[in-house]
Amino acid sequence: MGRAPCCEKVGLKRGRWTAEEDEILTKYIQANGEGSWRSLPKNAGLLRCGKSCRLRWINYLRSDLKRGNISNEEEEAIIKLHASLGNKWSLIAGHLPGRTDNEIKNYWNSHLSRKIQSFRSPTDETKPPLTMESSVNKRRGRTSRSAMKRNKMYISTITPKFLEQNKERPFINSVIPMPRTPAPLEEASKLSAVSWQEEAMGGIILDDCPMENQGAPMLCPNEELDAQMLCLNDIMADGEVNTSGSLNLVQDRENSVMVVNMEERESGNGWYSASSSTNSLIEDGNNIWNWNLDGSFEGNDEEDKMLSWLWDTSDTNGDEGEGDSEKQNAMVAWLLS
DNA sequence: AATGGGTACAACCGCTTTCCT
């Protein structure tokens, strides 16, 4: 049956708000206060959904909103907050007086994601073909959106803190061989994810696992890891993947191996591919990561220098906090430049 | 001037969470 609509939409106006509507809504709320959004349109004499009224008030009409361009200081704050909070726009907005979550989200997607995109510049050969959706977007002039999708997780996941916390993990900044001969589908399905991966990964053993996970090195859970961590081990650590075998491995139709989270597999999303070529494309349905097997992202010289520094886990500083802060500030400065 | 690509942002959609009875 589907979900009941939030309000009766027949006869209701949609789209851009007029100045008259804004005035009616503003006066009504000034007189009666916020809340009771469902009944507000009727009481105020607006042909709008209550939800639309709420959004218009919160995002545009409130008197405490700060209009105008995002300042450098605000941008810096957004970058830093996003690095630690991810896409929690409302939380980020809570740190920026006068700014709304919608405004910050739009600013991030339209301004900052493009800067982040320059962190990784896959060559044309490694860029995946446009999907049906991205082709439509291209025609509609929405290339920035598909680019945004491919890169949206980067800054939120590759943080100096993460690098510091995981610097002992050998699959960071290390060569990770891809399986030369993927196990046939039937065989792979019989094996546990762990044993298959150990075999496929050429016996790489990660020795930083908690005792209870000995024997399941590649799936070593780490509560500090962001579920959407962008790095090769993410293939193994993403989502709710754990040692109980919730990861399912299947063979790709050609030379690559598909690793898919069962939950996502059922929904038809979340396919990860790891090709055995020099560069690997890691695709999760929304994001396509280009990964060199030597553990670096492709980019120009300046980007490479910055990235290699950010990725350098051998912090000689000795003070982890200062090292984190220094790199985070440097990354922000670089993005702002 | 017309056209098309690209950008910015307001608004919408639908799911989740919180609140209230």
Add this chain to the structure above:
DNA sequence: AAGGAAAGCGGTTGTACCCAT
């Protein structure tokens, strides 16, 4: 405790606008 309504939230879409050709 349960269930429905309201509010919150993040992702997505529509479209006005700018700029280059």
